[in-house]
Amino acid sequence: MFTGIIEELGEVTAIERSADSALITVRGPLVAGDARDGDSIAVNGVCLTVVSTDPATGTFVADVMRETLERSTVDSVRVGDPVNLERAATLATRLGGHLVQGHVDGVGTILSRHPGDRWEDVRVALPPDLNRYVVEKGSIAVDGVSLTVTAVDEASFSVSLIPTTMRVTTLGHRPVGDLVNLEVDVIGKHLEKLVGAPERAS
Template sequence: MFTGIVEELGEITALEWHGAGAVLTVRGPQVTSDAGHGDSIAVNGVCLTVVTVDGDTFTADVMKESFDRSSLGAVVVGDRVNLERAATLSTRLGGHLVQGHVDGVGTILSKTPGEMQEDVRITLPADLNRYVVEKGSITVDGISLTVAVIDDESFTVSLIPTTVELTTLGRKGVGEQVNLEIDVIAKYVEKLVRTS
């Protein structure tokens, strides 16, 4: 479980393919400071299990399923990624409950800078639209954000200067893909209502 509050920008330092899967090596001094084998670290919102830690880098095995359901298949050595360690019982919940299980991939349609924020409009897969509500939470590349506007095919989030500066979303451009995770509570509510 994560909170969607990015701890640091990491860097992909190696990507070694083994058939449809790969071993990903990521540099992240903060997240590796207390990481060990078996720990969970979210990489652009994808929960990965630490295999090894070597100094300020860690490795994780990435399955075909993760590549198929996320934008991780497009990363290359040198790319920056959002990193967050799993929450603990004493962690502040500054964002919302995030599982690190990507529900779909969106594409950045526009970025509109403002005086105090940057509005980012992102495509929303049709099968996820029913779970997203205005002023509700959504995770974009592992970042907990509030939906400002939603329509049938997209949603808009407003980024504060800190988010623009300290996450990949501030660096990504129009046409680039992002990982989306909807609020898990919406899925549970739907299932409960459907089975009642």
């Protein structure tokens, strides 16, 4: 479980691809500093499992399975790309964002960017099957960043990026047309299933 508050801007240093999986090496001295084999680290909002670390270089290696490659932007990541990094939350973690699982629900496309005085409004295309989970003033994770939805329609939603978000995450420089990982609020999905479930016989 994560909070969507990015701890570090890392860099992809190596990718080893096979037929239906990959090994990705990421430099992130902060998150790799206390990482152990089996730990979870969110990379651009994708929960990945650490398989090895190298304290000398501040890197960690993670497995990426076919399901992840097919459902997220990890398959398009290249060596040298910056990535948002967050370690898994603990019971003592401040929940500054919202509950984020690191399980990508879909991929969106940045449609527009409109700078304001000290902030920027960004509009993102929304896959049709995710629209019902996105509400104005609700939360959504974009490339692992916890953001508040400022507007939503049938095909897109908007968020506002504060200076800190633009400075310490990849969203500060993502151009129009770039693909981003989307994770909707899991509470909405659970409520939908509960409300739609048939009543149990007493």
